[in-house]
Amino acid sequence: MYLVANIETEICAATSCKLCTQYCPEANTILYDNAAGEDKGFKYGAAYVAVDRCKGCAQCVWVCDNMAKHNAIKMEMIDQIGETALTENVTYGEKTSSAVLANPVRGQM
Amino acid sequence: MSLDYVKFTPGFGKFMPKEYRDMVEHGPFGKKVSVSQVGTFKEILEEHPMCAGCAMTLFIRLAIVAFPNPEDTITVGTAGCGRLAISQAAIPFVYGNYGDQNGVASGLTRGLRLRFGDKPKDVVVMAGDGGMADIGFAQTLHSWFRKEKFTTIMLDNEVYGNTGGQESGMTNKNQVLKMAPLGKKFEKMDMLGMAKVSGCAYVATVVPNNPRRVESVIKKAVLVAREIGPSYIQAYTSCNIEYAIPTDKVMEDAKTVETDRYKFSEYITDEAKEYLSQLYGYKEYLPKPAAAVEKR
Numbered sequence: 376m377y378l379v380a381n382i383e384t385e386i387c388a389a390t391s392c393k394l395c396t397q398y399c400p401e402a403n404t405i406l407y408d409n410a411a412g413e414d415k416g417f418k419y420g421a422a423y424v425a426v427d428r429c430k431g432c433a434q435c436v437w438v439c440d441n442m443a444k445h446n447a448i449k450m451e452m453i454d455q456i457g458e459t460a461l462t463e464n465v466t467y468g469e470k471t472s473s474a475v476l477a478n479p480v481r482g483q484m
Numbered sequence: 485m486s487l488d489y490v491k492f493t494p495g496f497g498k499f500m501p502k503e504y505r506d507m508v509e510h511g512p513f514g515k516k517v518s519v520s521q522v523g524t525f526k527e528i529l530e531e532h533p534m535c536a537g538c539a540m541t542l543f544i545r546l547a548i549v550a551f552p553n554p555e556d557t558i559t560v561g562t563a564g565c566g567r568l569a570i571s572q573a574a575i576p577f578v579y580g581n582y583g584d585q586n587g588v589a590s591g592l593t594r595g596l597r598l599r600f601g602d603k604p605k606d607v608v609v610m611a612g613d614g615g616m617a618d619i620g621f622a623q624t625l626h627s628w629f630r631k632e633k634f635t636t637i638m639l640d641n642e643v644y645g646n647t648g649g650q651e652s653g654m655t656n657k658n659q660v661l662k663m664a665p666l667g668k669k670f671e672k673m674d675m676l677g678m679a680k681v682s683g684c685a686y687v688a689t690v691v692p693n694n695p696r697r698v699e700s701v702i703k704k705a706v707l708v709a710r711e712i713g714p715s716y717i718q719a720y721t722s723c724n725i726e727y728a729i730p731t732d733k734v735m736e737d738a739k740t741v742e743t744d745r746y747k748f749s750e751y752i753t754d755e756a757k758e759y760l761s762q763l764y765g766y767k768e769y770l771p772k773p774a775a776a777v778e779k780r
Contacts, residue, residue, distance in 0.1 A: 400534070
């Protein structure tokens, strides 16, 4: 098993700095959902990780902790992360994207 | 070389892979996108075999987002790490045999101008420090002296990272590497100085720890190369393998190096300033109003 980045939606949706989306070396990996915080009453959307693209470098963790100072991203084992975003479940819309969450090991049930 | 080449053949769209459909329907082709919007549209660059946490990958990703007209852009590269990512983008990539990239780009630029006339078709060379300052040095310099109108971007990781860590002309003096155990004996080559002397109209140094600055210099360099003359960007893109930088410290290293010896610099000729301000609205290059004469 290996580590991938996981973003805490509650912390991310309270700030909307979007730095991790800009600093990830992998394209189409850290994505942004404008509506992610809506149902929980947050002002902004939140970033999320398509974990099948994540190489586990943790650059986003450094950026979130040291540049943004939000501490919203943690590295977690792929089999312990729970339901998360996968590239095949990502949908792009008008200036946003969203994902149906699925188990990264088993896929969408 | 137009918006047409990214569209589906009628009736075939439903058979295309999801990622291709996303690219056509939600990619940046024909739209104006910026680095601050990444994550909300399908990027041109796709999965690639570059190392985890590679700063060069980040720079390439940002550079491709910054292309002013991706549907009218061709990239040219050569052997080295960078081409492993550049060739995985949904825009045409031409592989120049080792060191030939600026010669290939010269012919390509001229051919495109003959074929398409004034309609801008951008040629962007992205190659490493070895391919550009060592093996391709003559072709790089000559393309600048000939005032070939394309953009040259050096992905400067200060080492031959792809072949085990040999020193390049861009490695710093005294730097010890796996394949340079006694340390490099001479100074880092002044490619910026040579770019200015040989007539580049826009020259900049940049480090990818400031994505919006990367976007800004790439856009300016590509636009200047359309009409005014050659442009050159030298980007510090550390090799975290050969320089043993932990992947989560790559941006910290970039910040330190930028402060220490790779400060942002920009050189632009008066002609290029006038062109950018008049055609593309770059206010920072508008002539400053003359100071009012003080009455006595």
